[in-house]
Amino acid sequence: MPLPYDLCARVQNAFRARHHKIAVDHTTQNLGILSILLRTGFISNVTRGTIESPSPTDFLRVGEAQRRIWAELKYRDDRPVLSDMELISRPSRRIFMDIGELRRICSGRRAQTIKPLGMGEIAVVRTKSKEHEWLEAREALQLNLDGEVICRAR
Amino acid sequence: MHRLARASASSAFRRPPTHSRVFLCRPSTSSLRQLSTDPSNSSLPNELSESQLQDVEAIEEEESNHAFPDVMKPDPIHDDLLAMDFAPTKRTPHANRVVIRSVYEQHVNQMLEPDSAEKSENGAEEDDADEEGEVSPLSNLPLSREALGKLYKFQLISRRITQQTGKGKIHRQYALVVVGNGDGLVGYGEGKDEELPRASDKAFAAAVRNMDSVERFEKRTVWTDIETKLGSTHIILRPRPVGFGLRCNPNVHQVLKAAGIKDASAKVWGSRNPLNVIKALFRVLQAGNAPLAMGDGFGGKAKKLDKGSGLRNKSAVERDRGRKLLDLRTY
Numbered sequence: 001m002p003l004p005y006d007l008c009a010r011v012q013n014a015f016r017a018r019h020h021k022i023a024v025d026h027t028t029q030n031l032g033i034l035s036i037l038l039r040t041g042f043i044s045n046v047t048r049g050t051i052e053s054p055s056p057t058d059f060l061r062v063g064e065a066q067r068r069i070w071a072e073l074k075y076r077d078d079r080p081v082l083s084d085m086e087l088i089s090r091p092s093r094r095i096f097m098d099i100g101e102l103r104r105i106c107s108g109r110r111a112q113t114i115k116p117l118g119m120g121e122i123a124v125v126r127t128k129s130k131e132h133e134w135l136e137a138r139e140a141l142q143l144n145l146d147g148e149v150i151c152r153a154r
Numbered sequence: 155m156h157r158l159a160r161a162s163a164s165s166a167f168r169r170p171p172t173h174s175r176v177f178l179c180r181p182s183t184s185s186l187r188q189l190s191t192d193p194s195n196s197s198l199p200n201e202l203s204e205s206q207l208q209d210v211e212a213i214e215e216e217e218s219n220h221a222f223p224d225v226m227k228p229d230p231i232h233d234d235l236l237a238m239d240f241a242p243t244k245r246t247p248h249a250n251r252v253v254i255r256s257v258y259e260q261h262v263n264q265m266l267e268p269d270s271a272e273k274s275e276n277g278a279e280e281d282d283a284d285e286e287g288e289v290s291p292l293s294n295l296p297l298s299r300e301a302l303g304k305l306y307k308f309q310l311i312s313r314r315i316t317q318q319t320g321k322g323k324i325h326r327q328y329a330l331v332v333v334g335n336g337d338g339l340v341g342y343g344e345g346k347d348e349e350l351p352r353a354s355d356k357a358f359a360a361a362v363r364n365m366d367s368v369e370r371f372e373k374r375t376v377w378t379d380i381e382t383k384l385g386s387t388h389i390i391l392r393p394r395p396v397g398f399g400l401r402c403n404p405n406v407h408q409v410l411k412a413a414g415i416k417d418a419s420a421k422v423w424g425s426r427n428p429l430n431v432i433k434a435l436f437r438v439l440q441a442g443n444a445p446l447a448m449g450d451g452f453g454g455k456a457k458k459l460d461k462g463s464g465l466r467n468k469s470a471v472e473r474d475r476g477r478k479l480l481d482l483r484t485y
Binding site for chain 2: 040041042074076077079081083103106107108115116118119120121138141
């Protein structure tokens with residue numbers, strides 16, 4: 001499975017290059033993270049599709065290698081809505097947080113050398129729950145689930 | 155005794171002004187389009203076609219309809235003059251007359267009371283100019299004098315600068331002043347002059363013109379941690395709780411105080427050059443209304459001091475995302 005860094009880099013670079021839509025590999029990881037970005041308002045549309053176009057019907061006809069997830073990017077007042085998307089947990093140093101530490105970074109205090117979330121910043125948490133695997137940090141707090149803090153976006 | 159008298163039509167001094175001389179002549183083919191007043195051009199062409207004759211007649215009709223001045227009658231504006239008659243005295247046994255063709259109040263006052271006229275002239279100039287005739291930099295500002303007096307101003311940088319010319323070194327004083335109203339408006343300005351107080355005044359005027367708004371949370375602190383780098387100057391600003399105060403670099407302290415930010419902590423890494431610290435701080439504080447200068451030729455190159463989107467408040471971010479932001483801060 002490709003690193004979440006791949007998705008972070010594609011999304012950030014696409015926003016800076018003012019692209020309308022991007023296509024990423026069709027994986028549960030990418031689907032989970034893009035769903036969080038959609039819920040928090042960084043992107044406006046998430047669709048399954050192929051290399052050619054974001055068409056859900058074509059998605060069903062092609063093989064696994066040609067399948068993609070398309071995300072439509074948001075801009076307002078000539079500014080991109082998402083300016084930075086960075087990894088927090090890296091392969092060389094994994095970051096796992098419990099509920100207390102998650103609460104600290106959500107409420108403006110440092111936890112485990114990780115800077116707190118600023119105003120309008122989100123963090124993606126991957127939990128061990130089957131139902132709710134990919135959550136935003138504040139959603140994880142509400143559901144009382146902890147796990148690996150994958151990336152942050154603002 | 156002399157008396158002021160208006161000249162009458164029968165005055166012997168009447169002479170028609172030379173500029174309004176008009177020669178009624180048939181225009182030549184070359185000068186059909188311009189109404190020539192030069193008498194040397196009054197030669198008739200050898201042949202004129204019928205259409206050209208008609209044109210000429212049309213022009214003559216137009217000419218007759220125009221209100222050219224009749225120079226035999228006096229014109230109330232141009233021929234108005236002031237004549238003063240001086241009766242013969244013991245010392246000057248001849249009758250003298252002074253004629254003023256363009257009448258100004260000054261002339262009249264001078265004639266009547268020469269001493270008072272000089273005083274009033276000087277008094278009018280001193281209000282706006284100083285000894286050398288220059289205009290004060292504090293004039294022509296968009297705020298009234300009262301409003302200017304209420305502003306918080308602080309001179310952050312003052313130094314002697316030198317311009318090396320072929321004939322030697324020219325030394326001047328430079329001042330950078332930060333100005334703010336203590337309630338969300340702040341700006342900085344630079345001024346140069348031979349003397350420091352005048353340079354400071356120039357800088358103050360420039361700063362007042364440069365004032366721009368700053369977004370504040372609860373009117374006392376910044377919204378979020380903000381970081382920026384300008385050259386080698388790396389600065390970070392953090393929001394802090396009520397009553398914390400301003401714990402930061404002295405230049406940052408004065409700018410935030412002028413802006414009306416009361417609680418914040420800041421750190422400057424790398425170069426602490428005052429000018430760069432101030433520029434970096436303004437770049438990161440002032441959101442501005444215009445979008446980023448992208449530097450693709452439309453609107454010109456990207457400018458270093460326009461980089462970043464500045465400090466944006468919660469409602470702006472909410473509008474961008476189309477979502478409400480949940481605030482979980484405990485202080």
